[in-house]
Amino acid sequence: MADTSLDRLSSAAADKAGVAKATGVLALGNVGSRVLGLAREIVLTNLFGASRAMDAFNYAIIVPKTLYDLLIAGHVNSAIIPVLSEIVTREGKQALWQLVSILVSLVTLIIAALVLLLVIFAPQVIALVSSGSDAPTQALAADVLRFVSPALVFLSLFAVLSGTLYALRQFTLPALAGVMFNASIVLGTLIFAPPFQVVVNPSWIGWSFARPAEGIRAAALGWLIGALVQFLLQLPGLRGARLRFNVNWRHPAVRQIAKLYAPVMFSLLLDTFVRTFSYNLASQTGIGSVSYMNWATTLIQFPQGLVATAISIAILPTLARQSVLTEVQGFKDTLGLGLRLAITLILPATIGLFVLATPIIRLLFEHGAFNAGDTLITVQALRLYLIGLPFAAVDLLLVYAFYAEQDTVTPAVIGFVSLLFYIVVAVALLPTFGLFSLMIADSAKHFMHAIISGFILARRLKGLGDQRLFLTLIKTGVAAALMGAVGFLAEPLLERIIGTTGVIREGVLVVTAAGISGVLFVVAALILRIEELQWLAGIVRKRLIG
Numbered sequence: 007m008a009d010t011s012l013d014r015l016s017s018a019a020a021d022k023a024g025v026a027k028a029t030g031v032l033a034l035g036n037v038g039s040r041v042l043g044l045a046r047e048i049v050l051t052n053l054f055g056a057s058r059a060m061d062a063f064n065y066a067i068i069v070p071k072t073l074y075d076l077l078i079a080g081h082v083n084s085a086i087i088p089v090l091s092e093i094v095t096r097e098g099k100q101a102l103w104q105l106v107s108i109l110v111s112l113v114t115l116i117i118a119a120l121v122l123l124l125v126i127f128a129p130q131v132i133a134l135v136s137s138g139s140d141a142p143t144q145a146l147a148a149d150v151l152r153f154v155s156p157a158l159v160f161l162s163l164f165a166v167l168s169g170t171l172y173a174l175r176q177f178t179l180p181a182l183a184g185v186m187f188n189a190s191i192v193l194g195t196l197i198f199a200p201p202f203q204v205v206v207n208p209s210w211i212g213w214s215f216a217r218p219a220e221g222i223r224a225a226a227l228g229w230l231i232g233a234l235v236q237f238l239l240q241l242p243g244l245r246g247a248r249l250r251f252n253v254n255w256r257h258p259a260v261r262q263i264a265k266l267y268a269p270v271m272f273s274l275l276l277d278t279f280v281r282t283f284s285y286n287l288a289s290q291t292g293i294g295s296v297s298y299m300n301w302a303t304t305l306i307q308f309p310q311g312l313v314a315t316a317i318s319i320a321i322l323p324t325l326a327r328q329s330v331l332t333e334v335q336g337f338k339d340t341l342g343l344g345l346r347l348a349i350t351l352i353l354p355a356t357i358g359l360f361v362l363a364t365p366i367i368r369l370l371f372e373h374g375a376f377n378a379g380d381t382l383i384t385v386q387a388l389r390l391y392l393i394g395l396p397f398a399a400v401d402l403l404l405v406y407a408f409y410a411e412q413d414t415v416t417p418a419v420i421g422f423v424s425l426l427f428y429i430v431v432a433v434a435l436l437p438t439f440g441l442f443s444l445m446i447a448d449s450a451k452h453f454m455h456a457i458i459s460g461f462i463l464a465r466r467l468k469g470l471g472d473q474r475l476f477l478t479l480i481k482t483g484v485a486a487a488l489m490g491a492v493g494f495l496a497e498p499l500l501e502r503i504i505g506t507t508g509v510i511r512e513g514v515l516v517v518t519a520a521g522i523s524g525v526l527f528v529v530a531a532l533i534l535r536i537e538e539l540q541w542l543a544g545i546v547r548k549r550l551i552g
Contacts, residue, residue: 039184040308044370046191047304050225051376053199058143059222060297065136065143066150067229068285070158072278073120074165085266086166088412089259090173091326100248102170105259107252109166112260115253117162124155135285146222153226157233164233167240175323179243184311186239187232194228266409269418276425284444287432291441298380298441301371302387306395309355314399317344321403325410335471337410342473344403349475350538352399353482354527357490360392362497362519369512387445394449401456404463416462424455478538485530493523 054060086109094102124131128148136144168180199221254260288295321344328337359366363385372381405417428451435443464470497519504518505511531539 038182039188040311042185042188042192043304043307046188046195047301048370048373049192049195051301051371051380052373053195054222055376055380057297058140059146061136061139062143062146063150063222063225064296064300065132065139065147065285066226067154068135068281069124069131069151070154070161072281073124074158074161075277085263085409085414086169087172087323088326088329088409089263089266090170091323093259094173095327095331102173103248104252105257106166106170106247107249108254108257108260109263110163110249111251111253112255113162113166114159117159121155121158124158125152128152128155135282150222150226153223154229157230160230160233160237164237164240167237167244171240171243172323176243179240183236183239186235190232190235191225191228194231195225198224198227266412266414269415273418273421273425276422280425280428283429284432287436288441288444295441298383298387299444301367301384302391302445305359305366305388306391309352309359310395310399313348313351313355314402317347317403321406325407329411334467337407338467338470338473341403341407342470342475345400345475346473346478346538348399348403349396349478350482350536352396353486354489354524356392356395357486358493358520358523360389361490361493361523362516363388363392365497365501365506365512365516365519368506369509369516373509383441386442390442390445391448393446394452397449397456398452401452401459404456404459407463408459417459420455420458420462423458424451427451427454478536481531481534481536485527485534485536488530489523489527492526493519496522 050060050063054063090102090105093105128151129144132144132147132151136147139147164183168183171177171180284299285296288299321340324340325337328340364381367381367384367388371384372378408414408417428447431450432443432447435446439446497515500515500519504515506515528539
Protein backbone atom coordinates (compact mmCIF):
# COMPACT_ATOMS: atom_id res chain seq x y z
CA MET A 7 0.00 0.00 0.00
CA ALA A 8 2.83 2.36 0.89
CA ASP A 9 4.57 1.51 -2.36
CA THR A 10 1.42 2.41 -4.30
CA SER A 11 1.20 5.78 -2.54
CA LEU A 12 4.87 6.45 -3.21
CA ASP A 13 4.42 5.52 -6.87
CA ARG A 14 1.44 7.86 -7.13
CA LEU A 15 3.40 10.73 -5.58
CA SER A 16 6.37 10.02 -7.83
CA SER A 17 4.13 9.95 -10.90
CA ALA A 18 2.43 13.21 -9.89
CA ALA A 19 5.82 14.88 -9.36
CA ALA A 20 7.01 13.63 -12.75
CA ASP A 21 3.83 14.90 -14.45
CA LYS A 22 4.19 18.29 -12.78
CA ALA A 23 7.84 18.55 -13.83
CA GLY A 24 6.92 17.43 -17.36
CA VAL A 25 4.20 20.07 -17.62
CA ALA A 26 6.61 22.74 -16.38
CA LYS A 27 9.31 21.74 -18.86
CA ALA A 28 6.89 21.49 -21.77
CA THR A 29 5.28 24.81 -20.87
CA GLY A 30 8.69 26.47 -20.75
CA VAL A 31 9.71 25.10 -24.15
CA LEU A 32 6.40 26.03 -25.76
CA ALA A 33 6.39 29.45 -24.10
CA LEU A 34 9.87 30.22 -25.43
CA GLY A 35 8.82 29.08 -28.87
CA ASN A 36 5.70 31.21 -28.66
CA VAL A 37 7.74 34.22 -27.55
CA GLY A 38 9.97 33.86 -30.60
CA SER A 39 6.99 33.25 -32.86
CA ARG A 40 5.04 36.22 -31.51
CA VAL A 41 8.05 38.53 -31.67
CA LEU A 42 8.61 37.62 -35.30
CA GLY A 43 4.86 37.83 -35.85
CA LEU A 44 5.04 41.40 -34.63
CA ALA A 45 8.05 41.97 -36.88
CA ARG A 46 5.96 40.64 -39.77
CA GLU A 47 3.16 43.10 -39.02
CA ILE A 48 5.63 45.95 -38.52
CA VAL A 49 7.16 45.27 -41.93
CA LEU A 50 3.77 45.05 -43.62
CA THR A 51 2.35 48.15 -41.92
CA ASN A 52 5.44 50.21 -42.73
CA LEU A 53 5.40 49.13 -46.36
CA PHE A 54 1.66 49.17 -47.07
CA GLY A 55 -0.22 50.73 -44.11
CA ALA A 56 -4.02 50.50 -43.90
CA SER A 57 -4.35 50.16 -47.65
CA ARG A 58 -6.05 48.19 -50.40
CA ALA A 59 -2.96 45.95 -50.62
CA MET A 60 -3.12 45.04 -46.92
CA ASP A 61 -6.84 44.35 -47.10
CA ALA A 62 -6.29 42.14 -50.15
CA PHE A 63 -3.55 40.21 -48.37
CA ASN A 64 -5.75 39.68 -45.30
CA TYR A 65 -8.70 38.56 -47.40
CA ALA A 66 -6.47 36.11 -49.27
CA ILE A 67 -4.73 34.47 -46.32
CA ILE A 68 -7.94 34.12 -44.31
CA VAL A 69 -9.08 31.49 -46.83
CA PRO A 70 -6.25 28.93 -46.37
CA LYS A 71 -6.09 29.77 -42.65
CA THR A 72 -9.78 29.06 -42.25
CA LEU A 73 -9.61 25.85 -44.26
CA TYR A 74 -6.55 24.77 -42.30
CA ASP A 75 -8.34 25.39 -39.00
CA LEU A 76 -11.45 23.65 -40.25
CA LEU A 77 -9.97 20.55 -41.88
CA ILE A 78 -6.68 19.96 -40.05
CA ALA A 79 -5.74 22.17 -37.11
CA GLY A 80 -8.91 21.33 -35.22
CA HIS A 81 -8.02 17.64 -35.51
CA VAL A 82 -4.67 18.08 -33.76
CA ASN A 83 -5.81 19.05 -30.29
CA SER A 84 -9.31 17.59 -30.33
CA ALA A 85 -8.61 14.21 -31.89
CA ILE A 86 -5.09 13.53 -33.18
CA ILE A 87 -3.11 14.14 -29.98
CA PRO A 88 -5.57 12.25 -27.69
CA VAL A 89 -5.82 9.27 -30.09
CA LEU A 90 -2.10 9.13 -30.85
CA SER A 91 -1.35 9.41 -27.12
CA GLU A 92 -3.66 6.47 -26.48
CA ILE A 93 -2.10 4.42 -29.31
CA VAL A 94 1.48 4.97 -28.16
CA THR A 95 0.50 4.31 -24.51
CA ARG A 96 -1.36 1.08 -25.21
CA GLU A 97 0.25 -0.35 -28.39
CA GLY A 98 3.68 1.24 -28.79
CA LYS A 99 5.52 3.11 -31.53
CA GLN A 100 5.09 0.62 -34.36
CA ALA A 101 1.33 1.03 -34.22
CA LEU A 102 1.84 4.78 -33.97
CA TRP A 103 3.91 4.94 -37.19
CA GLN A 104 1.31 2.90 -39.05
CA LEU A 105 -1.43 5.34 -38.07
CA VAL A 106 0.69 8.40 -38.86
CA SER A 107 1.43 6.95 -42.32
CA ILE A 108 -2.29 6.73 -43.03
CA LEU A 109 -2.94 10.28 -41.78
CA VAL A 110 -0.11 11.78 -43.85
CA SER A 111 -1.25 9.95 -47.00
CA LEU A 112 -4.91 10.92 -46.65
CA VAL A 113 -4.12 14.54 -45.80
CA THR A 114 -1.80 14.93 -48.80
CA LEU A 115 -4.37 13.64 -51.28
CA ILE A 116 -7.35 15.54 -49.89
CA ILE A 117 -5.61 18.89 -49.39
CA ALA A 118 -3.88 18.79 -52.80
CA ALA A 119 -7.27 18.41 -54.48
CA LEU A 120 -8.64 21.30 -52.41
CA VAL A 121 -5.71 23.54 -53.39
CA LEU A 122 -6.40 22.89 -57.07
CA LEU A 123 -10.00 24.05 -56.58
CA LEU A 124 -8.86 27.20 -54.76
CA VAL A 125 -6.51 28.12 -57.60
CA ILE A 126 -9.25 27.64 -60.20
CA PHE A 127 -12.05 29.40 -58.31
CA ALA A 128 -10.01 32.07 -56.48
CA PRO A 129 -12.17 35.07 -57.58
CA GLN A 130 -15.39 33.38 -56.49
CA VAL A 131 -13.89 32.36 -53.13
CA ILE A 132 -12.61 35.88 -52.44
CA ALA A 133 -16.03 37.34 -53.26
CA LEU A 134 -17.50 35.30 -50.40
CA VAL A 135 -15.25 36.89 -47.74
CA SER A 136 -15.03 40.45 -49.09
CA SER A 137 -18.46 41.35 -50.46
CA GLY A 138 -18.15 44.88 -49.07
CA SER A 139 -14.82 45.66 -50.76
CA ASP A 140 -14.25 47.15 -54.22
CA ALA A 141 -13.36 45.30 -57.43
CA PRO A 142 -9.61 46.16 -57.49
CA THR A 143 -9.20 44.87 -53.93
CA GLN A 144 -11.00 41.64 -54.77
CA ALA A 145 -8.94 41.13 -57.93
CA LEU A 146 -5.67 41.60 -56.07
CA ALA A 147 -6.87 39.31 -53.26
CA ALA A 148 -7.70 36.56 -55.79
CA ASP A 149 -4.21 36.86 -57.26
CA VAL A 150 -2.63 36.61 -53.79
CA LEU A 151 -4.83 33.62 -52.93
CA ARG A 152 -3.39 31.72 -55.88
CA PHE A 153 0.08 32.42 -54.49
CA VAL A 154 -0.63 31.17 -50.97
CA SER A 155 -2.99 28.26 -51.66
CA PRO A 156 -0.21 25.61 -52.04
CA ALA A 157 0.91 26.50 -48.51
CA LEU A 158 -2.18 24.67 -47.28
CA VAL A 159 -0.55 21.31 -48.14
CA PHE A 160 2.57 22.08 -46.08
CA LEU A 161 0.55 23.53 -43.20
CA SER A 162 -1.56 20.37 -43.06
CA LEU A 163 1.40 18.00 -43.08
CA PHE A 164 3.05 20.10 -40.40
CA ALA A 165 -0.06 19.77 -38.23
CA VAL A 166 -0.05 15.97 -38.44
CA LEU A 167 3.67 15.67 -37.73
CA SER A 168 3.66 18.19 -34.89
CA GLY A 169 0.68 16.38 -33.35
CA THR A 170 2.70 13.18 -33.51
CA LEU A 171 5.62 14.82 -31.72
CA TYR A 172 3.29 16.22 -29.05
CA ALA A 173 1.88 12.73 -28.46
CA LEU A 174 5.48 11.55 -27.98
CA ARG A 175 6.02 14.49 -25.59
CA GLN A 176 8.56 16.09 -27.89
CA PHE A 177 7.85 19.81 -27.86
CA THR A 178 10.98 21.58 -29.11
CA LEU A 179 10.60 21.29 -32.90
CA PRO A 180 6.88 22.14 -32.94
CA ALA A 181 7.61 25.10 -30.67
CA LEU A 182 10.15 26.46 -33.16
CA ALA A 183 7.81 26.14 -36.13
CA GLY A 184 6.08 29.48 -35.66
CA VAL A 185 9.45 31.21 -35.41
CA MET A 186 10.53 29.85 -38.78
CA PHE A 187 7.15 30.58 -40.37
CA ASN A 188 7.08 34.25 -39.38
CA ALA A 189 10.78 34.73 -40.10
CA SER A 190 10.20 33.48 -43.65
CA ILE A 191 7.37 35.98 -44.17
CA VAL A 192 9.52 38.85 -42.88
CA LEU A 193 12.50 37.91 -45.06
CA GLY A 194 10.36 37.14 -48.09
CA THR A 195 8.61 40.50 -47.87
CA LEU A 196 11.82 42.48 -47.38
CA ILE A 197 13.71 40.66 -50.12
CA PHE A 198 11.05 40.46 -52.82
CA ALA A 199 8.94 43.60 -52.23
CA PRO A 200 9.40 46.16 -55.02
CA PRO A 201 10.91 49.57 -54.19
CA PHE A 202 8.92 52.69 -53.44
CA GLN A 203 7.43 54.44 -56.45
CA VAL A 204 6.31 58.02 -56.97
CA VAL A 205 2.50 58.12 -56.93
CA VAL A 206 0.65 61.15 -58.33
CA ASN A 207 -2.69 61.88 -56.67
CA PRO A 208 -5.12 63.21 -59.33
CA SER A 209 -7.40 64.83 -56.73
CA TRP A 210 -4.74 67.35 -55.75
CA ILE A 211 -1.60 68.76 -57.27
CA GLY A 212 1.25 66.80 -55.76
CA TRP A 213 2.88 63.42 -55.37
CA SER A 214 3.99 60.97 -52.69
CA PHE A 215 6.04 57.81 -52.25
CA ALA A 216 4.28 54.46 -51.94
CA ARG A 217 4.78 50.77 -52.63
CA PRO A 218 2.76 49.47 -55.57
CA ALA A 219 -0.19 47.42 -54.33
CA GLU A 220 1.01 44.42 -56.34
CA GLY A 221 4.09 44.31 -54.11
CA ILE A 222 2.01 42.51 -51.49
CA ARG A 223 2.72 39.34 -53.51
CA ALA A 224 6.12 39.31 -51.79
CA ALA A 225 4.41 38.69 -48.45
CA ALA A 226 2.37 35.92 -50.07
CA LEU A 227 5.57 34.27 -51.31
CA GLY A 228 7.04 34.51 -47.82
CA TRP A 229 3.90 32.88 -46.44
CA LEU A 230 4.35 29.94 -48.84
CA ILE A 231 8.03 29.55 -47.99
CA GLY A 232 7.28 29.71 -44.27
CA ALA A 233 4.72 26.90 -44.50
CA LEU A 234 7.27 24.69 -46.27
CA VAL A 235 10.05 25.47 -43.79
CA GLN A 236 8.01 24.70 -40.67
CA PHE A 237 6.91 21.38 -42.19
CA LEU A 238 10.50 20.37 -43.00
CA LEU A 239 11.57 21.37 -39.48
CA GLN A 240 9.48 18.55 -37.96
CA LEU A 241 11.21 15.77 -39.92
CA PRO A 242 14.34 15.43 -37.71
CA GLY A 243 12.08 14.63 -34.74
CA LEU A 244 10.70 11.61 -36.59
CA ARG A 245 14.00 9.87 -37.14
CA GLY A 246 13.45 6.14 -36.92
CA ALA A 247 9.82 6.45 -37.98
CA ARG A 248 8.72 4.06 -40.67
CA LEU A 249 6.24 6.02 -42.73
CA ARG A 250 4.72 4.46 -45.84
CA PHE A 251 2.05 5.57 -48.30
CA ASN A 252 -1.15 4.07 -46.93
CA VAL A 253 -4.73 5.22 -47.49
CA ASN A 254 -6.44 2.67 -45.25
CA TRP A 255 -9.18 5.03 -44.08
CA ARG A 256 -10.95 2.06 -42.46
CA HIS A 257 -8.30 1.81 -39.73
CA PRO A 258 -10.11 1.86 -36.34
CA ALA A 259 -8.02 4.79 -35.06
CA VAL A 260 -8.84 6.82 -38.19
CA ARG A 261 -12.50 6.18 -37.53
CA GLN A 262 -12.02 7.22 -33.92
CA ILE A 263 -10.36 10.46 -35.00
CA ALA A 264 -13.21 11.11 -37.44
CA LYS A 265 -15.77 10.36 -34.73
CA LEU A 266 -14.08 12.73 -32.28
CA TYR A 267 -13.65 15.41 -34.89
CA ALA A 268 -17.17 15.42 -36.33
CA PRO A 269 -18.57 17.66 -33.55
CA VAL A 270 -15.49 19.89 -33.73
CA MET A 271 -15.92 20.26 -37.48
CA PHE A 272 -19.53 21.29 -36.94
CA SER A 273 -18.37 23.92 -34.47
CA LEU A 274 -15.61 25.11 -36.78
CA LEU A 275 -18.03 25.32 -39.70
CA LEU A 276 -20.08 27.69 -37.60
CA ASP A 277 -16.92 29.56 -36.68
CA THR A 278 -15.99 29.78 -40.35
CA PHE A 279 -19.41 31.22 -41.10
CA VAL A 280 -19.03 33.73 -38.27
CA ARG A 281 -15.50 34.66 -39.39
CA THR A 282 -16.74 35.29 -42.93
CA PHE A 283 -19.68 37.18 -41.46
CA SER A 284 -17.28 39.31 -39.38
CA TYR A 285 -15.04 40.12 -42.33
CA ASN A 286 -18.03 41.15 -44.38
CA LEU A 287 -19.29 43.40 -41.57
CA ALA A 288 -15.81 44.90 -41.18
CA SER A 289 -15.46 45.48 -44.91
CA GLN A 290 -18.62 47.60 -44.76
CA THR A 291 -17.06 50.00 -42.24
CA GLY A 292 -14.39 51.35 -44.60
CA ILE A 293 -10.98 50.57 -46.11
CA GLY A 294 -8.50 49.35 -43.52
CA SER A 295 -11.06 47.93 -41.10
CA VAL A 296 -9.99 44.33 -41.68
CA SER A 297 -6.37 45.40 -41.17
CA TYR A 298 -7.21 47.09 -37.85
CA MET A 299 -8.83 43.86 -36.70
CA ASN A 300 -5.76 41.86 -37.66
CA TRP A 301 -3.27 44.23 -36.04
CA ALA A 302 -5.17 44.14 -32.77
CA THR A 303 -5.50 40.37 -33.01
CA THR A 304 -1.76 40.03 -33.57
CA LEU A 305 -1.07 41.77 -30.27
CA ILE A 306 -3.72 39.69 -28.47
CA GLN A 307 -2.10 36.52 -29.77
CA PHE A 308 1.15 37.34 -28.01
CA PRO A 309 -0.08 36.75 -24.42
CA GLN A 310 -2.61 34.19 -25.63
CA GLY A 311 0.10 32.12 -27.28
CA LEU A 312 2.65 32.64 -24.53
CA VAL A 313 0.28 31.68 -21.73
CA ALA A 314 -2.90 29.86 -22.75
CA THR A 315 -1.72 27.98 -25.84
CA ALA A 316 1.61 26.95 -24.31
CA ILE A 317 0.06 25.68 -21.08
CA SER A 318 -2.86 23.98 -22.85
CA ILE A 319 -0.70 22.05 -25.30
CA ALA A 320 1.77 21.20 -22.52
CA ILE A 321 -0.88 19.60 -20.30
CA LEU A 322 -2.94 17.91 -23.07
CA PRO A 323 -0.77 14.77 -23.51
CA THR A 324 -0.57 14.33 -19.72
CA LEU A 325 -4.34 14.81 -19.33
CA ALA A 326 -4.97 12.36 -22.16
CA ARG A 327 -2.73 9.72 -20.55
CA GLN A 328 -4.32 10.26 -17.14
CA SER A 329 -7.76 9.92 -18.70
CA VAL A 330 -6.77 6.64 -20.39
CA LEU A 331 -5.37 5.30 -17.08
CA THR A 332 -8.42 6.67 -15.16
CA GLU A 333 -6.23 8.70 -12.81
CA VAL A 334 -9.05 11.02 -11.74
CA GLN A 335 -7.21 12.91 -9.02
CA GLY A 336 -4.13 13.27 -11.20
CA PHE A 337 -6.35 14.66 -13.96
CA LYS A 338 -7.80 17.25 -11.57
CA ASP A 339 -4.37 18.20 -10.25
CA THR A 340 -2.91 18.66 -13.74
CA LEU A 341 -5.87 20.75 -14.88
CA GLY A 342 -5.81 22.76 -11.65
CA LEU A 343 -2.10 23.48 -12.10
CA GLY A 344 -2.72 24.64 -15.67
CA LEU A 345 -5.59 26.91 -14.62
CA ARG A 346 -3.62 28.48 -11.77
CA LEU A 347 -0.64 29.12 -14.06
CA ALA A 348 -2.93 30.66 -16.69
CA ILE A 349 -4.61 32.96 -14.17
CA THR A 350 -1.29 34.01 -12.65
CA LEU A 351 0.21 34.97 -16.01
CA ILE A 352 -2.73 36.17 -18.13
CA LEU A 353 -4.13 38.80 -15.73
CA PRO A 354 -0.96 40.95 -15.48
CA ALA A 355 -0.36 40.50 -19.22
CA THR A 356 -3.90 41.67 -20.02
CA ILE A 357 -3.82 44.70 -17.72
CA GLY A 358 -0.30 45.68 -18.76
CA LEU A 359 -1.18 45.55 -22.46
CA PHE A 360 -4.42 47.46 -21.83
CA VAL A 361 -2.68 50.30 -19.98
CA LEU A 362 0.28 50.58 -22.34
CA ALA A 363 -1.66 49.95 -25.56
CA THR A 364 -1.03 53.39 -27.06
CA PRO A 365 2.77 53.59 -26.62
CA ILE A 366 3.17 49.94 -27.65
CA ILE A 367 1.21 50.35 -30.88
CA ARG A 368 2.92 53.67 -31.56
CA LEU A 369 6.31 52.00 -31.13
CA LEU A 370 5.53 48.94 -33.22
CA PHE A 371 3.39 50.27 -36.04
CA GLU A 372 3.27 54.08 -36.28
CA HIS A 373 5.95 54.45 -38.91
CA GLY A 374 5.93 54.63 -42.68
CA ALA A 375 2.41 54.28 -44.07
CA PHE A 376 0.85 53.72 -40.61
CA ASN A 377 -0.24 57.06 -39.08
CA ALA A 378 -1.53 58.43 -35.76
CA GLY A 379 -5.15 57.95 -36.81
CA ASP A 380 -4.48 54.27 -37.42
CA THR A 381 -2.97 54.06 -33.93
CA LEU A 382 -6.13 55.44 -32.29
CA ILE A 383 -8.39 52.92 -34.02
CA THR A 384 -6.08 49.97 -33.37
CA VAL A 385 -5.74 50.89 -29.67
CA GLN A 386 -9.51 50.97 -29.22
CA ALA A 387 -9.92 47.65 -31.02
CA LEU A 388 -7.15 46.07 -28.93
CA ARG A 389 -8.59 47.22 -25.60
CA LEU A 390 -12.02 45.85 -26.45
CA TYR A 391 -10.48 42.50 -27.41
CA LEU A 392 -8.50 42.47 -24.15
CA ILE A 393 -11.68 42.41 -22.05
CA GLY A 394 -12.26 38.85 -23.19
CA LEU A 395 -8.63 37.65 -23.10
CA PRO A 396 -8.59 36.22 -19.52
CA PHE A 397 -11.79 34.27 -20.23
CA ALA A 398 -10.36 33.00 -23.52
CA ALA A 399 -7.16 31.83 -21.81
CA VAL A 400 -8.96 29.90 -19.08
CA ASP A 401 -11.53 28.56 -21.53
CA LEU A 402 -8.84 27.06 -23.77
CA LEU A 403 -7.61 24.86 -20.93
CA LEU A 404 -11.17 23.77 -20.13
CA VAL A 405 -11.79 22.84 -23.77
CA TYR A 406 -8.56 20.81 -23.87
CA ALA A 407 -9.70 18.97 -20.73
CA PHE A 408 -12.79 17.86 -22.64
CA TYR A 409 -10.58 16.81 -25.57
CA ALA A 410 -8.31 14.81 -23.24
CA GLU A 411 -11.39 12.80 -22.20
CA GLN A 412 -12.12 12.31 -25.92
CA ASP A 413 -15.29 14.36 -25.58
CA THR A 414 -15.60 16.76 -28.49
CA VAL A 415 -19.39 17.01 -28.48
CA THR A 416 -19.69 19.17 -25.36
CA PRO A 417 -17.23 21.89 -26.53
CA ALA A 418 -18.96 21.91 -29.93
CA VAL A 419 -22.38 22.52 -28.37
CA ILE A 420 -20.98 25.24 -26.12
CA GLY A 421 -19.25 26.79 -29.13
CA PHE A 422 -22.51 26.82 -31.07
CA VAL A 423 -24.30 28.68 -28.27
CA SER A 424 -21.49 31.22 -27.85
CA LEU A 425 -21.23 31.87 -31.61
CA LEU A 426 -24.95 32.58 -31.81
CA PHE A 427 -24.48 34.99 -28.92
CA TYR A 428 -21.60 36.64 -30.83
CA ILE A 429 -23.75 37.18 -33.93
CA VAL A 430 -26.62 38.67 -31.94
CA VAL A 431 -24.35 41.09 -30.05
CA ALA A 432 -22.40 42.12 -33.17
CA VAL A 433 -25.50 42.83 -35.25
CA ALA A 434 -27.26 44.64 -32.41
CA LEU A 435 -24.30 46.92 -31.70
CA LEU A 436 -23.10 47.53 -35.29
CA PRO A 437 -25.25 50.63 -35.94
CA THR A 438 -23.95 52.26 -32.74
CA PHE A 439 -20.33 51.10 -32.49
CA GLY A 440 -19.45 50.18 -36.08
CA LEU A 441 -16.23 48.17 -36.34
CA PHE A 442 -15.86 48.04 -32.55
CA SER A 443 -19.07 46.05 -32.21
CA LEU A 444 -17.09 43.03 -33.44
CA MET A 445 -14.54 43.32 -30.62
CA ILE A 446 -17.26 43.76 -27.99
CA ALA A 447 -19.08 40.71 -29.34
CA ASP A 448 -15.86 38.69 -29.34
CA SER A 449 -15.18 39.41 -25.66
CA ALA A 450 -18.79 38.60 -24.77
CA LYS A 451 -18.45 35.30 -26.63
CA HIS A 452 -15.33 34.28 -24.67
CA PHE A 453 -17.01 35.17 -21.38
CA MET A 454 -20.05 33.01 -22.10
CA HIS A 455 -17.99 30.08 -23.42
CA ALA A 456 -15.72 30.03 -20.36
CA ILE A 457 -18.58 30.22 -17.86
CA ILE A 458 -20.52 27.38 -19.48
CA SER A 459 -17.42 25.19 -19.95
CA GLY A 460 -16.33 25.66 -16.35
CA PHE A 461 -19.77 24.85 -14.98
CA ILE A 462 -20.17 21.64 -17.02
CA LEU A 463 -16.62 20.38 -16.39
CA ALA A 464 -16.83 21.04 -12.64
CA ARG A 465 -20.06 19.05 -12.43
CA ARG A 466 -18.61 16.20 -14.47
CA LEU A 467 -15.48 15.94 -12.32
CA LYS A 468 -17.55 16.46 -9.16
CA GLY A 469 -15.45 19.50 -8.39
CA LEU A 470 -11.74 20.07 -8.86
CA GLY A 471 -10.91 19.47 -5.22
CA ASP A 472 -8.59 21.79 -3.36
CA GLN A 473 -7.03 23.55 -6.36
CA ARG A 474 -7.10 27.06 -4.77
CA LEU A 475 -8.36 28.68 -7.98
CA PHE A 476 -10.35 31.42 -6.28
CA LEU A 477 -7.46 32.29 -3.95
CA THR A 478 -5.07 32.50 -6.90
CA LEU A 479 -7.56 34.69 -8.76
CA ILE A 480 -7.92 37.13 -5.85
CA LYS A 481 -4.19 37.40 -5.14
CA THR A 482 -3.25 37.81 -8.80
CA GLY A 483 -6.11 40.24 -9.41
CA VAL A 484 -4.97 42.50 -6.56
CA ALA A 485 -1.33 42.44 -7.70
CA ALA A 486 -2.29 43.06 -11.34
CA ALA A 487 -4.66 45.91 -10.39
CA LEU A 488 -1.89 47.66 -8.42
CA MET A 489 0.45 47.18 -11.35
CA GLY A 490 -2.11 48.62 -13.76
CA ALA A 491 -2.80 51.66 -11.58
CA VAL A 492 0.89 52.51 -11.35
CA GLY A 493 1.34 51.99 -15.11
CA PHE A 494 -1.66 54.23 -15.85
CA LEU A 495 -0.22 57.04 -13.70
CA ALA A 496 3.38 56.59 -14.78
CA GLU A 497 2.87 56.44 -18.55
CA PRO A 498 1.86 60.11 -19.16
CA LEU A 499 4.55 61.29 -16.73
CA LEU A 500 7.17 59.28 -18.58
CA GLU A 501 5.92 60.70 -21.89
CA ARG A 502 6.65 64.21 -20.65
CA ILE A 503 10.10 63.22 -19.38
CA ILE A 504 11.26 60.95 -22.21
CA GLY A 505 9.21 62.23 -25.14
CA THR A 506 7.51 60.29 -27.93
CA THR A 507 9.41 61.39 -31.03
CA GLY A 508 11.62 58.76 -32.59
CA VAL A 509 11.82 55.01 -32.26
CA ILE A 510 14.50 55.11 -29.56
CA ARG A 511 12.47 57.36 -27.26
CA GLU A 512 9.33 55.35 -27.89
CA GLY A 513 11.23 52.17 -27.07
CA VAL A 514 12.69 53.63 -23.88
CA LEU A 515 9.22 54.80 -22.85
CA VAL A 516 7.63 51.37 -23.33
CA VAL A 517 10.48 49.48 -21.67
CA THR A 518 10.58 51.86 -18.70
CA ALA A 519 6.83 51.87 -18.14
CA ALA A 520 6.61 48.09 -18.53
CA GLY A 521 9.63 47.61 -16.27
CA ILE A 522 8.18 49.73 -13.46
CA SER A 523 4.82 47.96 -13.74
CA GLY A 524 6.43 44.52 -13.89
CA VAL A 525 8.62 45.12 -10.85
CA LEU A 526 5.61 46.30 -8.87
CA PHE A 527 3.67 43.17 -9.84
CA VAL A 528 6.52 40.91 -8.74
CA VAL A 529 6.82 42.76 -5.40
CA ALA A 530 3.08 42.52 -4.84
CA ALA A 531 3.16 38.83 -5.79
CA LEU A 532 5.89 38.17 -3.22
CA ILE A 533 3.99 40.03 -0.51
CA LEU A 534 0.77 38.19 -1.35
CA ARG A 535 2.65 34.88 -1.68
CA ILE A 536 1.40 33.88 -5.10
CA GLU A 537 2.77 30.35 -5.06
CA GLU A 538 2.48 29.68 -8.79
CA LEU A 539 4.75 32.60 -9.65
CA GLN A 540 7.28 31.51 -7.04
CA TRP A 541 7.13 27.95 -8.36
CA LEU A 542 7.75 29.13 -11.95
CA ALA A 543 10.66 31.26 -10.75
CA GLY A 544 12.12 28.24 -8.99
CA ILE A 545 11.83 26.12 -12.14
CA VAL A 546 13.58 28.82 -14.20
CA ARG A 547 16.29 29.22 -11.56
CA LYS A 548 17.00 25.49 -11.50
CA ARG A 549 17.24 25.31 -15.28
CA LEU A 550 19.60 28.28 -15.42
CA ILE A 551 21.83 26.95 -12.65
CA GLY A 552 21.63 23.37 -13.91
